[in-house]
Amino acid sequence: MSPNKPSNDTPQLDIAVIGGGIIGLVVTLGLVKRGISVKIYEQSSTFRETGAGLGFLPKDFECMARINPDIVKALEAVTPPATDAEDDWLYVADGYHQGKDDGKKENLLGRMHSGLRGCRRVQFLTELGKYIPDGTIEFRKRLERVVEREGEKLELGFTDGNVALADAVIGCDGIKSRVRRIIIGEDHPACLPRYTHTICFRGLVPTQKARPFVGDLIASHPTMHLGPDAHMVTYPVAGQTFLNVVAMSHDPKDWRLEDGWEKTGTRQEVEGCFSSFGQTCRDLAALMPETLTKWALFDTFDHQIPFYNLGRVCVAGDAAHAAAPHHGAGAGLGVEDSLCLSVLMEKVLEDLADGKTGKEQALEKAFETFTAVRRERCQWMVESSHTVCDLYEWKRPDIKEDPAKAMPELVARYQIVVGFDTDAMLKATAMGY
Ligand SMILES: Cc1cc2nc3c(=O)[nH]c(=O)nc-3n(C[C@H](O)[C@H](O)[C@H](O)COP(=O)(O)OP(=O)(O)OC[C@H]3O[C@@H](n4cnc5c(N)ncnc54)[C@H](O)[C@@H]3O)c2cc1C
Known part of the structure; x- marks a missing residue:
């Protein structure tokens, strides 16, 4: 140009x-x-x-x-x-109260919005x-x-x-x-x-490997998995060949801005953060790559x-x-x-x-x-x-872990984000x- x-x-x-x-x-x-x-x-x-x-x-x-x-x-x-709007909702699941080893699926709590399109x-x-x-x-x-x-x-x-x-x-x-x-x-x-005291891990898991553990819905839709002091966001990328797993966890320690906010993390760290969670989140943590990117989240x-x-x-x-x-x-x-x-x-x-x-x-x-x-x-x-x-x-x-109280507030807040009036x-x- x-x-x-x-x-x-x-x-x-x-x-x-x-x-x-x-x-x-x-x-x-x-x-x-x-x-x-x-x-x-x-x-x-x-x-x-x-x-x-x-x-x-x-x-x-x-x-x-x-x-x-x-x-x-x-x-x-x-x-x-862009896909069919009915087909690309962001779902919310209880990542914690799930039978620990009995193969039960996560309980879906609702869905937030549709139409998110991702890129690198x-x-x-x-x-x-x-x-x-x-x-x-x-x-x-x-x-x-x-x-x-x-x-x-x-x-x-x-x-x-x-x-x-x-x-x-x-x-x-x-x-x-x-x-x-x-x-x-x-x-x-x-x-x-300032440091938000949240640490964020990100890794790609091949969808073929993840599907038997997480089921079809989670393998093919963005999903937020809730739980105490940690949560996971998973969404399909690269034409649904990979599941992008973003795992966030509360970090009581301090993190200095001058140390930078990106480091190399390990799968073991993610497994530790989600060890008390339900089977799906624990499986997802176990499927993460051996080493992965880890960010400290800062905000204003x-x-x-x-x-x-x-x-x-x-x-x-x-x-x-x-x-x-x-x-x-x-x-x-x-x-x-x-x-x-x-x-x-x-x-x-x-x-x-x-x-x-x-x-x-x-x-x-x-x-x-x-x-x-x-x-x-x-x-x-x-x-x-x-x-x-x-x-x-x-x-x-x-509210604690009560979805009947949490979901209406989450949906209302997401509506303010997506319903912007240009x-x-x-x-x-x-x-x-
Ligand atoms: C884990 C994570 C996931 C996210 N996911 C999403 C998402 O899905 N959707 C979404 O909308 N947002 C998302 N965000 C937020 C999004 O990444 C940021 O809001 C966005 O990248 C900010 O862009 P920016 O151009 O304002 O700042 P930056 O991308 O930080 O760019 C600032 C630029 O300024 C340059 N610069 C800095 N200081 C100087 C200087 N003194 N002189 C000259 N140049 C300078 C830097 O080198 C840099 O190139 C996410 C953020 C994180 C951390």
């Missing part, structure tokens, strides 16, 4: 996007589509993604189509085709990268500071000593965001994410960021609202952010073309509107991701700006 140069007779807007993760690329494609000049600064030497799978909901596809249809093309290229992260990022215009991304650029002076462009300083100029900065620099610190101040407690629940903008600088995606992954919807939330920001930047450009306002004033108003429109839903997600984990792991004192967000955006 050729660089996204605006023509000489239109007003220009130079946006710097910090971070070339999924949300940085999605925002950029939204700006490119609207003829806005954009540059991505990414600290790594290439596109990198940790973790394996990522699931998107129908509402995410809708947002992507409105941001830039190329994003849907990129995702379609790396996800299996790195593949999606690579596909998105193909639509980014040449010369738009600079790798090995780690943002250090942003200096704002009235009437001038922002000055971005990088750790290599170089500087760059931009009219506005959109920080998509993830959970450890530098831009978040610049916005709320180095001393604010929300600068750093304890100290939530009070606002997403300062002057002509804002944050989006995990930089603004890093949540534990228990709704499996953090990236989808960043996609919603990206639509809001794309539309706002388009409005700024229109107002500049009409001579209605000055650039600084328009950008500040746009970012204020972004916080006003997005913050309530995004912070709810940070909170709800915590709450649903407590429900999965029977930690809520008022038109209502765009209306609020237009009214707020």
Whole structure:
């Protein structure tokens, strides 16, 4: 693709996007589509993604189509085709109260929602990268500071000593965001994410091996297996040839952020976490590979960021609202952010073309509107991701292991996630700006 140069007779807007993760690329494609000049600064030497799978909901596809249809093309290229909606529900099962060795099936408690489509992260990022215009991304650029002076462009300083100029900065620099610190101040407690005391193991099990142990329904449908202090999420991947097993367990110990959050774990650790569970979860643990990936889950629940903008600088995606992954919807939330920001930047450009306002004033108003429109839903997600984990792991004192109480609350919370009203967000955006 050729660089996204605006023509000489239109007003220009130079946006710097910090971070070339999924949300940085999605925002950029939204700006490119609207003829806005954009540059991505990414600290790594290439596109990198940790973790394996990522699931998107129908509402995410809708947002992507409105941001830039190329994003849907990129995702379609790396996800299996949509299936019959009746056939791909996320089921919930009691993973604990099951005959220990008598071959009984897990008791199904209900189902949450349908339509989740999964992809491998790195593949999606690579596909998105193909639509980014040449010369738009600079790798090995780690943002250090942003200096704002009235009437001038922002000055971005990088750790290599170089500087760059931009009219506005959109920080998509993830959970450890530098831009978040610049916005709320180095001393604010929300600068750093906190350990959620949940450890997460992930391994692939061949479906052929798993099916005799878990049965047809679990082998072919996403399923959440609940129990005390731990839970498992299993879902078919690679054309149903593998079952992706994500096992989470409470960890009373501390985990320091500076030690990184990804390590190598063992099957024995997973078996230990699920040793008191029913046969299905114990079988699944025993079928996991000998060594597997293990993550410490961090989030911004304890100290939530009070606002997403300062002057002509804002944050989006995990930089603004890093949540534990228990709704499996953090990236989808960043996609919603990206639509809001794309539309706002388009409005700024229109107002500049009409001579209605000055650039600084328009950008500040746009970012204020972004916080006003997005913050309530995004912070709810940070909170709800915590709450649903407590429900999965029977930690809520008022509910404990009672499915008659847990299921209605879980279903209601998932409805808020999946039932996002894109038109209502765009209306609020237009009214707020
Ligand atoms: C186990 C797990 C499962 C999940 N499953 C799902 C799911 O199924 N569905 C879903 O929607 N979400 C899911 N999520 C959440 C999702 O992974 C995140 O919300 C999403 O990846 C965040 O993307 P991002 O672009 O905001 O941040 P990141 O992906 O973290 O990207 C940030 C980028 O910024 C760069 N960067 C950082 N600092 C600087 C700097 N100073 N200068 C320049 N560059 C910088 C980084 O190198 C990185 O490339 C899951 C999360 C986890 C942990």
